[in-house]
Amino acid sequence: MQCNQPTPVLGFAGFSGSGKTTLLEAVIPQLNAVGLRVGLVKHSHHDIEPDSPRKDSYRLRYAGSDQLLLATAKRHMLFFEYHDNLDREPSLQECLNQLDHSRLDIVLVEGFRDAVLTKVEVHRPAHGKPTLFSHDSNIIAVACDKPLASLTGGNMTSLDLNNADEVASFIRHWLSHATDTEKYLPYCAK
Incomplete structure (x- = not known):
């Protein structure tokens, strides 16, 4: 299947507390260091409020806008409001x-454990x-x-969760050698 889409996507999935954020926090700078531009989509089960009630952007969002783009010289944030409750x-x-x-050169996805990608x-066995x-x-x-005994002798790659170099190297190798279907699976899944 050919799925020529804009950016390869690789997910990081695991149960809460397994270390997904900590791992990505260590891996992203290493990918940046070799020139890769990394996007991240993080799923959260919590309601987020990255804005303060005293700020104009907060006031305008709560006035009823469905989308608000807050732009500054250093960054911009796009808010989508779902008023349908x-x-x-x-x-x-x-x-x-x-x-x-x-x-972007790659999008890393944290969470969306059940999504097709x-x-x-x-994984942390102690949990x-x-x-x-x-x-x-x-x-x-x-x-x-x-080390997981269930990975011994199989075709599943085992990575050291505490070795960001190894994980970053795996991602770079995957970018170079994965099929288009593997790289663009979220765009191809129906």
Whole structure:
């Protein structure tokens, strides 16, 4: 299947507390250091409020705007407000469509555990949670803080969760060698 889309997408999935954010926080600077422009989509189960009630942007959002773009010399933020009160979760595809792909070489996705995309599982056996890779064929590697017996002898790549160099190297290799279907799976999935 040919899915020539704007930017390769690689997910990082795992249960809460497994270390996804900590790992990405260490890996992103290494990808930047080799010239890769990294976008990130992070899913959260919590309501977010990155604005202060005393600010004009907050006041204008709550006046009823459906979208607000706050622009400064250093950054801009785009707010989407969902006034229908349906507690709807935006899809990964909706989030990807909002990015400026002309400024990116890769999009990393944290969360969206059940979305159809190529993923690295982040797993800590000490947390007592099950692995995801046994039920998700889109997981191509497991970043773990201890070797997993279930990975021994299999075709699943095992990564050291505490070795950001190794994970960054894996991502660079994946970018160079993955098929278009693997790189662009969220755009191709129907």
